[in-house]
Amino acid sequence: MIGDTPAAATESPPPSRRREERALYAAAFTNGPNELFDFVLPLWAGAALGLSATEVGILMAVEMALSVIARPVAGVLADLFERRYVAATGALLYAASAAGYALAQNATSAYAAAGVGGVGGALLWVAVRAIVSERLAEDSAVFPRLLAAQVTGSWVAFVAGMVLIGEIGFDGVFWACAGACVLAAALLLSSPRRRTAPGRGPGPAAAVAGLGAVGRRLRPMLLAVVVTMMAEAAISLLLLMHLQREFDLEVVEVAYVFLPGAIAMSVAAERLHTYVVRFGRTRILMYASFASAAFAAGLAWAPHPAVIAALWILSGLAWAAVIPIQQAVIAEASGEQAGRGMGVYESANLLGALIGALAAGMLYDGADWTVACLSAAALILAGSVIVPRAVRSLGVADVPPPPPEPRRGSGAGPTSERGPASDPRAVPEPGSPPEPMQDGVRPVPAKTGPAKPPVSKSAVSKPVVSEPTVTKSTAGKRTVEKPTVVEDEPPKSRRQLLRDLALHAAAYAVAQIALLLLGFSWLHDLVTGDTADVLLHGGGQESGAARVPEDGGKIWTFVLVGHALWVGAKCLAMTLGGKAPGGRSKG
DSSP: OBTTBOGGGGOOOOHHHHHHHHHHHHHHHHHHHHHHHHHHHHHHHHHHSOOOHHHHHHHHHHHHHHHHHHHHHHHHHHHHSOHHHHHHHHHHHHHHHHHHHHHOOSHHHHHHHHHHHHHHHHHHHHHHHHHHHTTTTTOTTHHHHHHHHHHHHHHHHHHHHHHHHHHHHHHHHHHHHHHHHHHHHHHHHTSOOOSSOOOOOSOHHHHHHHHHHHHHHTHHHHHHHHHHHHHHHHHHHHHHHHHHHTSOOOHHHHHHHHHHHHHHHHHHHHHHHHHHHHHOHHHHHHHHHHHHHHHHHHHTTOOSHHHHHHHHHHHHHHHHHHHHHHHHHHHHHHGGGHHHHHHHHHHHHHHHHHHHHHHHHHHHHHSOHHHHHHHHHHHHHHHHHHHHHHHHHTTOOSSOOOOOOOOOSSSOOOHHHHOGGGOTTOOOOTTOOOOOOBTTBOOOOOOOOOOOOOOOTTSOOOOEEOOOEEEEOTTSOEEEEOOOEEOOOOOOOHHHHHHHHHHHHHHHHHHHHHHHHHTOOHHHHHHHSOHHHHHHHOOSOOSHHHHHHHHHHHHHHHHHHHHHHHHHHHHHHHHHHTBOTTSOBOO
């Protein structure tokens, strides 16, 4: 007992779980700046530094080239040293890169900042994925959670960046990104140490030799990764150029077309893993390839950006299934050398993205739009054959084990997390040695009774009440501790989700009416003014004090849209998963 709080209520997650959680938060805080840089850097380089198109291309190429070279080395470091230190170093280099962009006055300083960012990204992402892979054997859903964290950080940072860039400028956005990366480094450094100390090889030569062995073992999957990333990069760039040139969309408007797909990825990644556990990796990979190919082919005849945004959700769901499977397969096949495996995997990712970008440019300039889309769809369909065969060739399990049930209530959890010894009512098996005496008194075993029939998952959960515990205090008095009540809180039903959304929308409507009456309505400016200019730079208020309520209404609008998309995705997942409104499965 600690004060009046039962000891079970103060139990914290195991160190390995806390280590994973800190890594996931760090991934969210750093992937936001990472994706935002890809979007903002070309604009900033041209507007702030006056760089030509060729110099902007060199700027982006410097970061990618150094990142490709550094990622295998980062994998070796992640296997030889404590991974949280490697990841934190990468996050700090990311922060230094963002600060370098904010302080850059010419092309040379911008190139230096890009180089630092390339090395930092290599150290960070290889080590973070290696940290996450440490719990793969006990929880097969770790990589879907990592993807959800990354994509959530990406679209949240993008929305915040687009809202604030008109107020604080490019330099302010870069400094905010640097602060987020420093926070990520602090999270990584505060995480628990690895349960097993990293093995140190005999020297650099042996480490490089081990890297080559891992690369040869993973070669089939690495080739499949190159193909899938070629397809993803090609279709993304084709879509970007099509939206700009055919529909005359501004940069921010183009980004909003991609936003629904990103939100769908962040919401659906863990849910899709349940289908991987049910149907197997190779089957889901084929289904995802078919869905992504349908999206690419559908782009050829999409009449409006709204249709393209809806189709992009289909592509986002496909990648939300494919990417975690790839990472899990790489980690399982690498074994204790997960850092090296993730290093060569990341290099294959970047190589495929580079080839795909070049191919997309040539297709867009040299072929008809329909031919370009159908060519990308054919490449994706080829992946439906290549990727499943690569998974089978590595000899990993096609059907991963289901993840453990989530911990519910205050301190109670499934035996997979806490073990049978944590159950206060557990009965020792016959023949087991007696428990040691405490204060001269041997504990009395719990009473046994007839075995109870198993309870199906569809049954309604009831509160679990532990029996009163008799303890002996230092003064010799017997005290009876109060039983701990642990309640299993059921997930929200579809009706509850929609009710929460309706309440949020009602509060939003009241606030917007008040802002409209006071003359601070961002929605009014959006409808009556230049839509693209209002989205990028805000409404008509000029003074700092007057901009606060208007920008607050703007941010709230994006929050409500995100809430609505999240609820829609959850309701769709319930429908596809066959869940009844009460949170119980049908049948």
